[in-house]
Amino acid sequence: MDADRGVAVSRTIIVAGAGIGGLTAALALAAKGFRIVVLERTERLDEVGAGLQLSPNASRILVDLGLQSRLQDCAVAPDAVTAINARSGRAIVRMPIGDVAARTGAPYWVVHRADLQAALAAQVAAHPSIELRLGCAVDDIAPHANGVTVSAGGAQEPGLALIGADGIWSAVRGLTFADTQPLFSGLIAWRGTLPAEAMPDGATLRGVQLWLGPEAHLVVYPISGGRRINLVAVVDGSWNQRGWSARGEPTEIIARFAHWDGAARALIGAVDAWTRWALFGMPDGGVWNRGPVTLLGDAAHGMLPFAAQGAGMAIEDAAVLADCLAASHGEGRGGSAAEVPATLQRYAALRRPRVKRVQQLARQNGVIYHLPGVAALARDVAMRALGPDRLLARQSWIYDWRR
Ligand SMILES: Cc1cc2nc3c(=O)[nH]c(=O)nc-3n(C[C@H](O)[C@H](O)[C@H](O)COP(=O)(O)OP(=O)(O)OC[C@H]3O[C@@H](n4cnc5c(N)ncnc54)[C@H](O)[C@@H]3O)c2cc1C
Numbered sequence: 001m002d003a004d005r006g007v008a009v010s011r012t013i014i015v016a017g018a019g020i021g022g023l024t025a026a027l028a029l030a031a032k033g034f035r036i037v038v039l040e041r042t043e044r045l046d047e048v049g050a051g052l053q054l055s056p057n058a059s060r061i062l063v064d065l066g067l068q069s070r071l072q073d074c075a076v077a078p079d080a081v082t083a084i085n086a087r088s089g090r091a092i093v094r095m096p097i098g099d100v101a102a103r104t105g106a107p108y109w110v111v112h113r114a115d116l117q118a119a120l121a122a123q124v125a126a127h128p129s130i131e132l133r134l135g136c137a138v139d140d141i142a143p144h145a146n147g148v149t150v151s152a153g154g155a156q157e158p159g160l161a162l163i164g165a166d167g168i169w170s171a172v173r174g175l176t177f178a179d180t181q182p183l184f185s186g187l188i189a190w191r192g193t194l195p196a197e198a199m200p201d202g203a204t205l206r207g208v209q210l211w212l213g214p215e216a217h218l219v220v221y222p223i224s225g226g227r228r229i230n231l232v233a234v235v236d237g238s239w240n241q242r243g244w245s246a247r248g249e250p251t252e253i254i255a256r257f258a259h260w261d262g263a264a265r266a267l268i269g270a271v272d273a274w275t276r277w278a279l280f281g282m283p284d285g286g287v288w289n290r291g292p293v294t295l296l297g298d299a300a301h302g303m304l305p306f307a308a309q310g311a312g313m314a315i316e317d318a319a320v321l322a323d324c325l326a327a328s329h330g331e332g333r334g335g336s337a338a339e340v341p342a343t344l345q346r347y348a349a350l351r352r353p354r355v356k357r358v359q360q361l362a363r364q365n366g367v368i369y370h371l372p373g374v375a376a377l378a379r380d381v382a383m384r385a386l387g388p389d390r391l392l393a394r395q396s397w398i399y400d401w402r403r
Contacts, residue, residue: 010337011035013325014150014159016138016172018045020052020113021297021314022165023120027065028322030129033331037159038130039152041137041166045121048244049113050191050275051223051230053208056106057401058312061319063106067119074115076222077107078207085380086213089261092380095388097208100399108399110208112223112230116311138166141175143291147337160329161292161340163321165314168280169242170299180286182302184240187279187366189305190233190248192271196226200266205229211264212379214372216256218264231271232305233257236370240278248274279304281363284356292337294344296321301355306365309358309398316354320403321347358398 013029015022018040026036054062054075062071083092101108124130136153147160164172168182199205211218216235223230235256250271257268282302288295297314324347328335335343371379383391 010146010160012037012159013161013163014039014148014157015163015165016150016152017041017164017166017170017299018117018121018124018132018134019165019167019297019314020116020120020311021318022163023117023124024061024065024315025163025165025296025318025321026124026130026132027120027127028061028318029325030127031065032322032326034129034325034329036130037157038124038132039136039138039150039157040132040134041171043135045114045117045134047114049117050193050232051110051221052113052116052311053221053308054107054109054111054116054315055308055312056101056104056108056399058315059109060104060106060402061315065123067123070119070122071109071111071116073225074119074223075107075109075111076226077101078110078221080207081210082207083210083212083383084261084264085376086211086216086218086260086264089263092212093383093386093388093391094207095392097392100392104399110221110223110230112228113311115224138164138171138175141172141293143293145337147340148292160337161294161325161344164293164295164299165297165318166299168282168298168302170295172293173295173299176290176293177287180282182280182282185279185281185304185366186236186238187234187304188237188239188276189279190235190253190274190276192231192274193223193228194231194267194270194272196222196229198270199229200263200270210369211260212369212371212376213257213260213264214376215370217369218257218260218268220267229267231267233268234279234306234366234369239276240280242278244277245275246277248276250274281359284359285352288348288352289341289344292340292344294321294347301359303355303359304362304366306369307358307362307398309362312398313355313358316401316403317347317351320350323403324350354401
């Protein structure tokens with residue numbers, strides 16, 4: 001290896017996966033002076049997926065990375081989250097989430113995943129220190145004394161460290177510690193969208209609706225600058241294929257919600273194409289690091305979506321990891337390759353307790369959202385008694401986080 005190339009490698013971090021976490025990590029690390037190579041399996045960053053929620057803990061990081069102007073036409077800032085009883089159609093409680101944004105000084109956004117990924121990719125493309133290689137699936141990893149060499153798309157890429165941001169079915173995790181596998185939750189998310197003008201009764205939706213029914217729930221909010229409405233209906237079941245794009249038969253989901261209030265049924269009936277994905281989560285406490293390799297986002301801690309924090313935790317991971325690497329290996333720090341594993345351990349130690357707490361909250365929410373019968377009545381009474389301010393305050397440990 002010649003001297004120039006040696007210096008370049010000592011400043012190069014390889015990121016596997018150009019999802020939300022991987023692209024955010026690339027931007028956060030490049031902002032700290034590193035050179036980044038992002039290896040993405042797919043040939044194009046597709047229009048796959050639907051809505052994501054981004055609360056202030058995550059949006060603040062994106063704003064700091066310069067994403068606000070790229071997101072302003074597609075992200076929507078909902079005014080409230082309204083929990084609704086699925087049988088009666090009556091609001092249980094309306095939580096003014098817009099107040100959280102005002103209090104924390106960072107937006108609460110709902111956004112189409114494809115729009116967020118496109119905005120991050122555009123920011124990445126504009127950064128001279130980041131190279132995004134599409135159609136490059138990571139298929140081998142060789143750690144060594146100077147860092148790690150990654151095989152992808154028939155080429156070998158050397159770097160100081162490898163960040164596995166390659167999602168819940170992570171190849172990096174499989175190659176590094178194959179024992180940790182995602183677990184099927186027994187729940188399936190159905191998702192669909194409709195044009196805003198197709199809202200039943202010509203209604204305008206400015207907030208997030210959270211419909212709570214027995215053994216199922218439905219989340220509805222505007223995306224794409226308010227031009228489309230995103231629906232995610234979560235039901236139990238045994239279908240557990242991988243992937244994000246399996247077609248769902250409309251009659252099946254319509255039948256499943258046949259006993260719900262008419263307004264919920266009208267929303268479900270207005271969607272013409274459904275996809276579904278089986279919900280998997282990583283077990284708490286799995287391994288995230290080995291030598292110069294670490295995991296981030298769903299690869300490390302894929303979680304149920306019921307705390308609406310999957311993307312948010314990946315974004316937080318990216319920012320904390322960039323801070324840790326900059327502190328030991330940034331410009332003028334002079335950290336050697338031998339110190340990288342300790343830096344990555346520090347990152348994981350900083351992230352684990354918070355992520356575990358969010359994973360647990362997501363699981364608890366799943367149980368609470370799906371309560372049947374008398375237990376559901378008790379839940380509704382308790383939510384009303386707590387009221388919007390106290391319900392929101394219970395989430396402030398998530399929203400108020402700063403690094
Ligand atoms: C196609 C898709 C659609 C999604 N849709 C939704 C949705 O509608 N709603 C929702 O809440 N969440 C959705 N998610 C999940 C959500 O994006 C994540 O939970 C969250 O953003 C955390 O992101 P992440 O960066 O950790 O992983 P992901 O966003 O899953 O990104 C992982 C990336 O790694 C790439 N990759 C995988 N294997 C390799 C490999 N061997 N080499 C290189 N690259 C690889 C994948 O192609 C992907 O681009 C979706 C994820 C994907 C991949």
